[in-house]
Amino acid sequence: MTEILAEVTRSGVVESRHSGHLVLLNSDGSVLLSRGNPEWPIFPRSTVKAIQASAMVRNGLVLEPRLLALVAASHSGGKIHQEGALEILASANLDASALQNATDKPLGDDERRAWGSQSATSLAHNCSGKHAGMLATCDVNNWPTNNYLDPSHPLQVACRAELESLAEEKVSLVSVDGCGAPLFMISLSGLARAIHNITVSSDVIHRGVMQACRDYPEMMAGEGRLPTSMMREVPGLFIKEGAEGVEVGSLADGRTFAFKIDDGSWRAFGPLVVAALAKFGVSVSPQEVPIYGGKAVIGSIRAIL
Secondary structure, three states: OOEEEEEEEEOOEEEEEEEEEEEEEOOOOOEEEEEOOOOOEEOOHHHHHHHHHHHHHHOOOOOOHHHHHHHOOOOOOOHHHHHHHHHHHHOOOOOHHHOOOOOEOOOOHHHHHHHOOOOOEOOOOOOHHHHHHHHHHHHHHOOOOOOOOOOOOHHHHHHHHHHHHHHOOOOOEEEEOOOOOEEEEEEHHHHHHHHHHHHHOOOHHHHHHHHHHHHOHHHHOOOOOHHHHHHHHOOOOEEEEEOOOEEEEEOOOOOEEEEEEOOOOOOOHHHHHHHHHHHOOOOOOOOOOEEEEOOEEEEEEEEOO
């Protein structure tokens, strides 16, 4: 039921293929292009963080745009990200000990190298901004913080409701994300609808969260990351990566793409994003992924759309 979305070439020969599902929506929400089966249920992973952030704001979270972007981020774990998460926690009179997300070393390549042999921490984890926002939202509402990751907690019920409303479908399964937060399964089409709907929404909360993400892409991801570079290059563009090969993006007028790569790899993301935007008539800088033979480049990854 899947289709090939990208090919890896070496010396002119296709060596490997990445298959999956993809859907592109027009500005009115109609389908422009689909590959594989967009109705296939997936775990959207971190691609829905702007939706989760919207649920938090709807329930009283008040943050400046820079920190709101961090709540919606899969950040690189740099100084600005970890200090930003601490700012959010401090607004609720909390510190890093309140975080219940998994521990990790920084996600960004440069940040991880700089981290060296230090132990993994919850604060360095790419989801610490989201978890700090969750805790701050609990504080505003006098909700308990000791079980804020329980799917039945008021915070998580609100996040699920926000997603279901925007996706225009019900969650089919509840699991646990890599960071420890509840993870809600929906179809790839539902994910695309959710991103389209939050992009074109007249809701002041949706508009504020999306604009914060666009204005602070370095908080959403980090320097040298695909979402940061693409969002800086294209005014009004929103891009969010998720684990296990999930990616979404939208232009300010609502044109939206979403894809899921079967093998969970990220290495075709750049070429696929460029190809998806090209289908919308938007030309961006090439995001070539070189394939090496020794020190020489002898191949590349190409999108098949």
